Amino acid sequence: MTDITPEEAARHQQKMARRKALQDAKVASKTREKGLLIVNTGPGKGKSTAAFGLMLRALGHGWKVGVVQFIKGTWDTGERRAVERFADLVEWHVMGEGFTWETQDKARDIAAASRAWDKARELMARDDIRLVILDELNIALRYNYLPLEEVVATLAARRPDLHVVVTGRNAKPEMIAAADLVTEAALVKHHFNAGVKAQEGIEY
Amino acid sequence: MTDITPEEAARHQQKMARRKALQDAKVASKTREKGLLIVNTGPGKGKSTAAFGLMLRALGHGWKVGVVQFIKGTWDTGERRAVERFADLVEWHVMGEGFTWETQDKARDIAAASRAWDKARELMARDDIRLVILDELNIALRYNYLPLEEVVATLAARRPDLHVVVTGRNAKPEMIAAADLVTEAALVKHHFNAGVKAQEGIEY
Numbered sequence: 001m002t003d004i005t006p007e008e009a010a011r012h013q014q015k016m017a018r019r020k021a022l023q024d025a026k027v028a029s030k031t032r033e034k035g036l037l038i039v040n041t042g043p044g045k046g047k048s049t050a051a052f053g054l055m056l057r058a059l060g061h062g063w064k065v066g067v068v069q070f071i072k073g074t075w076d077t078g079e080r081r082a083v084e085r086f087a088d089l090v091e092w093h094v095m096g097e098g099f100t101w102e103t104q105d106k107a108r109d110i111a112a113a114s115r116a117w118d119k120a121r122e123l124m125a126r127d128d129i130r131l132v133i134l135d136e137l138n139i140a141l142r143y144n145y146l147p148l149e150e151v152v153a154t155l156a157a158r159r160p161d162l163h164v165v166v167t168g169r170n171a172k173p174e175m176i177a178a179a180d181l182v183t184e185a186a187l188v189k190h191h192f193n194a195g196v197k198a199q200e201g202i203e204y
Numbered sequence: 205m206t207d208i209t210p211e212e213a214a215r216h217q218q219k220m221a222r223r224k225a226l227q228d229a230k231v232a233s234k235t236r237e238k239g240l241l242i243v244n245t246g247p248g249k250g251k252s253t254a255a256f257g258l259m260l261r262a263l264g265h266g267w268k269v270g271v272v273q274f275i276k277g278t279w280d281t282g283e284r285r286a287v288e289r290f291a292d293l294v295e296w297h298v299m300g301e302g303f304t305w306e307t308q309d310k311a312r313d314i315a316a317a318s319r320a321w322d323k324a325r326e327l328m329a330r331d332d333i334r335l336v337i338l339d340e341l342n343i344a345l346r347y348n349y350l351p352l353e354e355v356v357a358t359l360a361a362r363r364p365d366l367h368v369v370v371t372g373r374n375a376k377p378e379m380i381a382a383a384d385l386v387t388e389a390a391l392v393k394h395h396f397n398a399g400v401k402a403q404e405g406i407e408y
Contacts, residue, residue, distance in 0.1 A: 004311050012310040019305040030401035038406075044387040046244060046254035053250070053257030053283070058405045060282030078264030079257070085289045101223040106216040107208050130405065163406060180400065182392035183248040191384040197234035201262045201334065202242075202367060 035162040036180040037155055041138060041171035044185030051133045051165045052079050058163075059086050063130040066123035070116045070168075071096040071136040077204045091129070093119050096136070100143065113145035124158055131163045138168025138175065152178050239366040240384040241359055245342060245375035248389030255337045255369045256283050262367075263290050267334040270327035274320045274372075275300040275340040281408045295333070297323050300340070304347065317349035328362055335367045342372025342379065356382050 004012075038054070040047035055065050072094060083090045095116030097103050103112075117140075123132050140146050155164060156178045166175060176182050198204065208216075242258070244251035259269050269290075276298060287294045299320030301307050307316075321344075327336050344350050359368060360382045370379065380386050402408065 004314075009310055013308045016305045016308040020308065023303075023305055027401070030396055030399055032398075032400045033403055034395065034400045036395055036400070036403075036406060039392075040250060041392075042390070044389075045385065046250065046257070046387050046389075049257035049261070050250035050254035051257065052260050053253035053255065054406070056256050056260050056286045057253070057282030057408070060284065060286030061405045063405055078261035080264065082260045082264030082290075086286075099227075101220045101227055104217045104220040104224065106213055110208075176392065179393060180395040180398065181249065183250050184390045184392050185248075185250075186246070186388045186390055188245075188380065188386035188388050189383060191238065191240055192234055194236075194384065195234055196236045196238045196240070196384065197231070199237055199240075201265045201267055202240060202258070204261070 033161075034180065035158060035160055035164070037158070037178055038163065038165045039138075039171050039175055039179040039182045040165065040167045040185065041169055041176075041182065042184035042186055043169055044187040045190070046185050047167045047169070048135050050183070050185075051135060051167050054165060055083075055090070055131065055133060058131045059089050063089065064128050065090050065131045065133065066126070066129045067092045067133045067135065068116050068120045068123065068137075069094045069096055069135045070113060070140045071099060078201060091123065093123075095119055109143070110145045113140040116140070117146050117151065121154060124154070124162060124164065127159070130161070131165070133165045134167070136168040137166045138171045140168075141172055141175070142168070142170045148172055148174060237365075238384065239362060239364055239368070241362070241382055242367065242369045243342075243375050243379055243383040243386045244369065244371045244389065245373055245380075245386065246388035246390055247373055248391040249394070250389050251371045251373070252339050254387070254389075255339060255371050258369060259287075259294070259335065259337060262335045263293050267293065268332050269294050269335045269337065270330070270333045271296045271337045271339065272320050272324045272327065272341075273298045273300055273339045274317060274344045275303060282405060295327065297327075299323055313347070314349045317344040320344070321350050321355065325358060328358070328366060328368065331363070334365070335369070337369045338371070340372040341370045342375045344372075345376055345379065346372070346374045352376055352378060 040050050097112045120134050141148055152174045244254050301316045324338050345352055356378045
C-alpha cells in the first residue's frame with residue numbers, strides 16, 4: 001500500500017504496545033467462568049444462524065449440544081443436514097409445526113410449543129450436554145404460547161456451567177433481564193426488498 | 205396453557221389464513237436468484253459466528269466454501285477444528301497474524317492483509333466454490349491496510365452466482381452500498397462487563 005516511515009512505524013509500535021497493556025489488564029480483570037444465557041433478538045437476519053455458528057464452535061471442542069426448534073417445521077435445511085456429520089455430538093429436535101400462518105390452528109401451536117418446552121427442559125437437565133439452543137423460543141413467548149415466568153425461572157436456574165442460547169425477535173424484557181449476553185440484530189439492507197427470493201444455502 | 209373458545213379458534217384461523225395469503229403473495233413476488241454480498245457489521249457479538257452458521261448451512265447442501273481470516277492469528281478455535289469434518293468441502297485460510305496490538309508492526313499487518321486479499325481473489329475466481337467468507341475484512345479496510353475502491357469493485361464484479369460474506373465492525377459506507385444484505389449487530393448486554401472471562405466454546 002503506502003510506504004511507512006521509520007518514525008511512523010515507531011509511533012505505531014508504541015501506540016499498540018500501550019493498547020496491548022490495556023487489553024491485557026482488561027483480560028486479567030475477568031476471572032469468572034459461567035454458563036451463559038445468550039439471547040439473539042432483533043428484526044435483522046442472522047439470529048438463528050449465529051446460534052448455529054456458536055454450535056459449530058462448541059462441536060469443535062467436542063461438546064455435546066442439544067437443539068430444540070420451537071417454530072420451524074420438519075422441512076429440510078442445510079444446517080440440519082450438515083449436523084449429520086456430528087451425529088455423535090448433536091441432538092436436534094424439530095418440535096414446531098411451521099409458522100402460525102401455516103398451521104392456522106392456535107391450539108395445535110400451543111400444544112407444539114408445550115412439547116418443545118418439555119424437550120428443552122429434558123435437554124437442560126442432561127449433564128452431558130454443555131450447550132442448548134432454543135431456536136425461536138422468543139416467538140413462542142411472544143404469542144403467549146408458554147408461561148413466561150416459568151420459562152425464565154427455569155432458564156435462570158440452569159446449572160452453573162450450562163450455556164443456553166435463545167433466539168427469535170421481540171425477546172421479552174424479562175428474558176433480557178435474565179440474560180448474560182444480548183445481541184440485537186438490526187436490518188440495514190435486505191435483498192428481498194430488491195426482489196431477490198429465498199435461496200438454498202442462504203435462507204435454508 | 206389457556207383454554208381456547210371455538211370463536212377464538214375460528215378468529216385465529218381466519219386471521220392466519222389472511223396472513224398466509226399475504227405471505228404467499230410476498231414470496232411469489234420475489235423471483236430473482238442472485239449471489240449475494242452479505243455484510244455482518246456493528247459493535248455487537250455474533251458477526252463472524254453468523255457467517256460460520258451460514259457456512260454450516262451451505263455445507264449441508266454440499267457446497268464448497270472458502271474462508272479467509274484477515275485478522276485472526278493461527279490460534280486454535282472450535283470452528284476451525286469443527287470444519288475438519290468437512291475437509292472435502294472447506295478451504296480455510298488464516299492469513300492474519302493477530303490483532304494490531306499483538307503484532308505491533310504496521311508494515312507486517314499491511315503485508316498480511318495484502319496476502320489475505322490475494323487469497324480471497326483466488327478463492328472468488330474458483331468456480332467450484334459457491335460461498336466465500338472474508339472474516340474481518342472490514343477491519344483491514346478500516347485501518348486502510350487495503351485499497352477500498354479496488355476491494356469493493358472486485359466484490360461487486362463477482363460472478364453472478366457467488367455468495368460472499370464480509371464481517372467486521374465499522375463497515376465502510378462503500379461496502380454497505382455494494383452489499384445486498386447488511387445486518388448490524390448491536391450490543392445490548394455483555395457478560396464481560398459482569399467480570400466473566402472469555403470461555404472455550406463461547407468466545408473461541
